[in-house]
Amino acid sequence: MMKNSTPAALVRGPADHEVRNQIVLAATEHFSRYGYEKTTVSDLAKAIGFSKAYIYKFFESKQAIGEMICANCLGKIETDVKAAIDQADRPPEKLRRMFKAVLELSLQLFSQDRKLYEIATSAATERWQSTLAYEERIRVMLRSILEEGRQSGDFERKTPLDETVMAIYLVLRPFLHPLILQHSLDYTEDAPAQLSSLVLRSLSP
């Protein structure tokens, strides 16, 4: 299917994009009703009213569609986490908001859309590209807060920055990873405040 794709792509460029979006939208709707694991590409084709072959023109597998849905979901969480961080002025408060927002937004997805949450769980467990990229962008956000706090004098500068980023990321990880979060529900009420306080104490100059 990838043979001679360049000329074809040039001709049908924008339309491709639209059809892909249309498939992803319909698949999101379908998965969120019937679940990701149980649905086959045939089910999906039938539900959308496309042929299976037509869907395969745009996505090489069910997982490729799942990847797009997952990337959209995580992209939304990421935007909201960024917005929460931007509401704060000082780096320490930014870090607190980041912990709080990550947990709240992940829990929201879990409680509001259990079936889409399943996709995120598969993605995290099987280490799909969309999850790896999301985790990396979370680390980038974290690093940027830490750099700002080191410059402002709010945070200590002795520990290598890479180590600080990684250690704090590990503290945050149970609330980022959908499967781990499901096994941490007993702790979600106090965890963000307690953990961000611990992290801030560890950062004091």
Added chain:
Amino acid sequence: MMKNSTPAALVRGPADHEVRNQIVLAATEHFSRYGYEKTTVSDLAKAIGFSKAYIYKFFESKQAIGEMICANCLGKIETDVKAAIDQADRPPEKLRRMFKAVLELSLQLFSQDRKLYEIATSAATERWQSTLAYEERIRVMLRSILEEGRQSGDFERKTPLDETVMAIYLVLRPFLHPLILQHSLDYTEDAPAQLSSLVLRSLSP
């Protein structure tokens, strides 16, 4: 079966204990070969050469046997964690050893005895009594190191002790919980050192 159990128990007291041990030993052997989830009490009875009814005299369910196996397993890890802590003189080093030992011993169980690890996973996921008690004893160990470090002047005393115990417990938890550990294998090499360093920075007076 529990009716009039007191006189019977008085008569066969020590023997009861021995039979229970015998069943637990045989079950450990059997589960570690064939897995916990797949084995029924009937399978177990056949393998040990007891009647199913006889086993039910001593354990009310398969889970009750699993609880004993799990408690033995976790008890062993706990003893080894304590020994690792006791090898260190000062509270900061005790904390480092605790992080290292918890991870190493959990990983050991995971890599050496995958089938018994399954029992620990069920226990943690379904919150069996043996796991809850183990988690509580880990928090008690942690508290004792923190108290010692507060007295020696190694650790800060401003944060309420309960909060410090809980926050550090949450940092350690992904490496205590068998299911979460399985989804954290990418991080096990550096995590104990990085996390215990972060925690020690947070404790500096």
